[in-house]
Amino acid sequence: MTDDSYLQQRLAVLAEAELDTRAVRAGQTRTAEGEHSEPIFTTSSYVFASAEEAAARFSGEQPGNVYSRYTNPTVRTFEERIAALEGAEMAVATSSGMAAILSTCMALLKSGDHIVCSRSVFGTTTVLLNKFMAKLGVRTTFVSPLHIDEWEQAIGADTRLLFLETPSNPLAEIADIRALAALAKKRDCLLVVDNCFCTPALQKPLELGADIVVHSATKYLDGQGRCVGGAVVGRKAEMDEVLGFIRSCGPSMSPFNAWVFLKGLETLRLRMEAHSANALALAQWLNEQDGIEQVFYSGLPEHPQHALAASQQRAFGGVLSFKVCGGREAAWQFINATRLVSITANLGDAKTTIVHPATTTHGRLSDEDKARAGITENLIRVAVGLEDIADLIKDMQRGLDAL
Numbered sequence: 001m002t003d004d005s006y007l008q009q010r011l012a013v014l015a016e017a018e019l020d021t022r023a024v025r026a027g028q029t030r031t032a033e034g035e036h037s038e039p040i041f042t043t044s045s046y047v048f049a050s051a052e053e054a055a056a057r058f059s060g061e062q063p064g065n066v067y068s069r070y071t072n073p074t075v076r077t078f079e080e081r082i083a084a085l086e087g088a089e090m091a092v093a094t095s096s097g098m099a100a101i102l103s104t105c106m107a108l109l110k111s112g113d114h115i116v117c118s119r120s121v122f123g124t125t126t127v128l129l130n131k132f133m134a135k136l137g138v139r140t141t142f143v144s145p146l147h148i149d150e151w152e153q154a155i156g157a158d159t160r161l162l163f164l165e166t167p168s169n170p171l172a173e174i175a176d177i178r179a180l181a182a183l184a185k186k187r188d189c190l191l192v193v194d195n196c197f198c199t200p201a202l203q204k205p206l207e208l209g210a211d212i213v214v215h216s217a218t219k220y221l222d223g224q225g226r227c228v229g230g231a232v233v234g235r236k237a238e239m240d241e242v243l244g245f246i247r248s249c250g251p252s253m254s255p256f257n258a259w260v261f262l263k264g265l266e267t268l269r270l271r272m273e274a275h276s277a278n279a280l281a282l283a284q285w286l287n288e289q290d291g292i293e294q295v296f297y298s299g300l301p302e303h304p305q306h307a308l309a310a311s312q313q314r315a316f317g318g319v320l321s322f323k324v325c326g327g328r329e330a331a332w333q334f335i336n337a338t339r340l341v342s343i344t345a346n347l348g349d350a351k352t353t354i355v356h357p358a359t360t361t362h363g364r365l366s367d368e369d370k371a372r373a374g375i376t377e378n379l380i381r382v383a384v385g386l387e388d389i390a391d392l393i394k395d396m397q398r399g400l401d402a403l
Ligand SMILES: *Cc1c(COP(=O)(O)O)cnc(C)c1O
Pocket: 096, 097, 098, 099, 122, 125, 165, 169, 194, 196, 197, 215, 216, 217, 218, 219, 228, 229, 230
C-alpha cells in the first residue's frame, strides 16, 4: 500500500501524534524503493521531465526539488520533523546554529532596526550582534534575562526583535518566556528564543507565546557530537523570509548532516530525560560537598527561579555549573584531576564535558562584563552526559580531592 490515500491517512495520523511519535516518524515520505530508514539524498540538482516543468519549478509555480541549496529531501525531512516537534508551521535548516541566528536577523531586519537581547546569551551570538549586525546598522541593547522592566525600558520605536536563551549558559538563569512573549506582543516585536539547552523535548517556547525558535542542532539534536547544523522554526510568513535568505545567500544544511540529526531526533526525549536525571543527581551531590561554594542548576529547590523553570520546562536539562572554594588555580586543579569526563567546551553530547568558562567560552568578555555576568574565576561548567552517574560522581570526587 503506497497509494495516495494510504499516505494521506498516515499524514493525518502523524498530525495528531504525540511528541515521541513525531520524533521518530514526522517528515518521512518513502521513495519507490520502499526504504525503512530515511535515505541521504547526496545530489546537488534534480532532473525535470521537460523544459516546461523546469520553468515551472524554477518560478515556484510547481512545488518540488530544484537545487540542494534550498530544496533537498533529506534536509526537508529534518525540517518537517523539527517543526512537528516544536509545534510550528515551518522550519528552515541552516549550516550551523550561528547561521540560524544570522539568517533570522538578515531575513527579518533592516538597517535602523533595534534588537533587545538577554545579556546571558551564547558568546558568539553577542559577537554576531555587536560586531556584524551593528556594521549593517542594526543596534542591540543587552538586558538582564531576569528583569522584565529592563526589557520594557529598552524597547523603542525601532525595536523589532527580543532575543533570549533559557536556561542561560553557564549559570542556569531562567527567563520568563510567557511574560516576555506578552511584552513582545504588546510592543509589536517578535520574541526569538534560542532553545538549544532544552530542545522541544523539555520546552516548547512557541506554546508559551514566542514567535520564533532558533536551534544549534550541533548540541542535543545530534546528541553525539558529530555534526554542525542549525534550524529556525516558526510561522510560515517569517519562515518564508528565512528560506528566501538561505536560497539566495547559501548557509544551507548538508543532507548528510540532516540525516545525522534525524537519527538524533528519534531518541531526543529519552536522552534529554537521562541527561536531566544525571545532572540533577550530580547537582544534588555537589551541593552537599565541602569545597563547593555554590551550585547553579534550576532543578535544585533553592535555585531562585526553580518554580518558573518547573512551569515552563518538563525537566531541568543537562548543564550545570558550580563554584569551587578558591580561585582560578583551584578550578583548574579540579578540572585537571578528572580522568573520565572530557575537557572541552562542547555540550549536548553523550560524553560529559567540563570547562572553565572564564578562560574559554567567556574568555573574550572584559573583566567588567565577566563580573556582571557572574563568570568568576572559580566557576566550572559541566555538561552532563549519559555515563553512569556513579562513575561521574567518582570523577568529580577526584576533582574535589585535588583541592
Ligand atoms: C553552540 C550554540 C550556538 C551556536 O551553534 P553552532 O552550531 O555552534 O553554530 C548558539 N546558541 C547556543 C545556546 C549554543 O550553545
